[in-house]
Amino acid sequence: MSQINEEKILETLTAIMDGEQNIVEKGMVQGLQVQDGHVIFAIVVPPSVGASAEPIRKEAEEKVHALDGVLSATVVLTAENEGGQAAGAPQGGASGQKKPQPAEGPLLPGVKTIIAVASGKGGVGKSTTTVNLALALRDQGLKVGLLDADIYGPSMPRMLGITGEPSSSDGTHLDPMEGHGIKCMSMGFLVEEETPVIWRGPMAQTALVQMMRDVKWGELDVLMIDMPPGTGDVQLTISQQVPLTGAVIVSTPQDIALLDARKGLNMFRQVDVPVLGIIENMSYFKCPHCGERTDVFSHGGAKDEADLLQVDFLGDIPLDIKIRETSDSGHPIVDHSPDSEHAKAYKAIAQAVWKTACEKLEARAAKMPKIVQ
Numbered sequence: 001m002s003q004i005n006e007e008k009i010l011e012t013l014t015a016i017m018d019g020e021q022n023i024v025e026k027g028m029v030q031g032l033q034v035q036d037g038h039v040i041f042a043i044v045v046p047p048s049v050g051a052s053a054e055p056i057r058k059e060a061e062e063k064v065h066a067l068d069g070v071l072s073a074t075v076v077l078t079a080e081n082e083g084g085q086a087a088g089a090p091q092g093g094a095s096g097q098k099k100p101q102p103a104e105g106p107l108l109p110g111v112k113t114i115i116a117v118a119s120g121k122g123g124v125g126k127s128t129t130t131v132n133l134a135l136a137l138r139d140q141g142l143k144v145g146l147l148d149a150d151i152y153g154p155s156m157p158r159m160l161g162i163t164g165e166p167s168s169s170d171g172t173h174l175d176p177m178e179g180h181g182i183k184c185m186s187m188g189f190l191v192e193e194e195t196p197v198i199w200r201g202p203m204a205q206t207a208l209v210q211m212m213r214d215v216k217w218g219e220l221d222v223l224m225i226d227m228p229p230g231t232g233d234v235q236l237t238i239s240q241q242v243p244l245t246g247a248v249i250v251s252t253p254q255d256i257a258l259l260d261a262r263k264g265l266n267m268f269r270q271v272d273v274p275v276l277g278i279i280e281n282m283s284y285f286k287c288p289h290c291g292e293r294t295d296v297f298s299h300g301g302a303k304d305e306a307d308l309l310q311v312d313f314l315g316d317i318p319l320d321i322k323i324r325e326t327s328d329s330g331h332p333i334v335d336h337s338p339d340s341e342h343a344k345a346y347k348a349i350a351q352a353v354w355k356t357a358c359e360k361l362e363a364r365a366a367k368m369p370k371i372v373q
Helices: 006-013 050-065 126-138 201-213 233-241 255-270 301-309 321-328 341-367
Strands: 029-035 038-045 072-079 111-118 144-148 177-179 182-186 220-226 246-251 275-280 313-316
Touching: 006 029, 006 050, 038 050, 038 201, 050 072, 072 201, 111 126, 111 233, 111 255, 111 341, 126 144, 126 182, 126 220, 126 246, 126 321, 126 341, 201 233, 233 255, 246 255, 246 301, 246 341, 255 275, 255 301, 275 301, 275 341, 301 313, 313 341
Parallel strands: 038 072, 111 220, 111 246, 144 182, 144 220, 246 275, 275 313
Antiparallel strands: 029 038, 177 182
C-alpha cells in the first residue's frame, strides 16, 4: 500500500466542482489531516447552501476513500457566515443555539443505554472517572462501549492503553478499537497524539456525529460518553441528537469547580436530559505513609450541591497517586487493583449509576403510548 499525502488528496479534490470552480480553488476544503492512511477534513459552505451541499461532501469522501493508501476518509460538512462565524456557533447559552440538523441514518441503533459523563470545567478527573466507571460496569457483566467526545483533547487511547488505528472490515464503517474488554472510539486514534485539532465548533460537531454513526458499535448494554469540559457545541450536539439515558456530573469539592458543575448540570436540565447524580472526585488525600487524611480541595461540597439541586450524590473518590499512575499507564485502577479501596469506590458508584439509569429507562418506557389491537 502506497503512502498517501495532503498533496495527492488536494489534487484528487480538484476534480469536484462547485459551480465554475473546484472546491479546492474556492477554499472550501479546510482542516485537512492525514495519519497512517486515515484522512479527515471539512468542506465549508455558506449557510444558505447548508445541507444541499451533501452530494459534494459525499463525492469528496468517496473519491478520497478510493485512493490507494487511504484506509478511512471522514469528511464533515459545515456552514460559515460571510463574517467568518460558523453557523450554529454559541450565541449566549442553550436558548441561543441553532439546533444541529439530524444526521443521516440512526445514531447508535444497537446501544440500549447511553450515559454522558460531564464536568463544568477541565482538570477535575472526568476522563479518569469515566474509564474506571466503564470498567466497573463491564465487571457487572455488561457489554460496554466508550466514546471519547473530547475532539480537541482526546485521552482514552492512552488511558485504555490502546495503540494503532481503526480498520474497516466492510469498507464503509470503522471498527471500534478494543481494550480491557471495552469497545472505544476516539479522535486520538485518527490524529497523532501531539497534533492539535484546529477546527471550528460545527466541524467538531459533525465529526463527532460521524464517530457515532459511521462506527460499527454493534450491540451494547451501555455506551459511556466522555464529554469535553464546559457547555459548548459538542455538549449540545450530544444532548440534542443522541437519546441519552442520563448524565453524570463530576466535580471536585471546591467552590469554583462546583459553580461550573452547576452550569453543566443546568445545561442538561435545559435540554431535558436526566441527571443521574454527582460524583465528588479528589475528595480527600490519605497519606500512604502515616495514614493522615487531608482535605486538599475541601470536602463534602459536591454532596451539599447534590442536596441543593435535588439530585443523587453518587459517592466520592480520593486524590491518590495510584489512580493517576494506573490511568497514565493504560491500566486503570479498577483493572490494575480490583480489590483496592479505590476500585471498590468506583464499583459502588457504577452500581448506583446503572441502577438509576435502568430506573430512568423504565420510567421512559412507561410513558410511551401503548398500541392496543
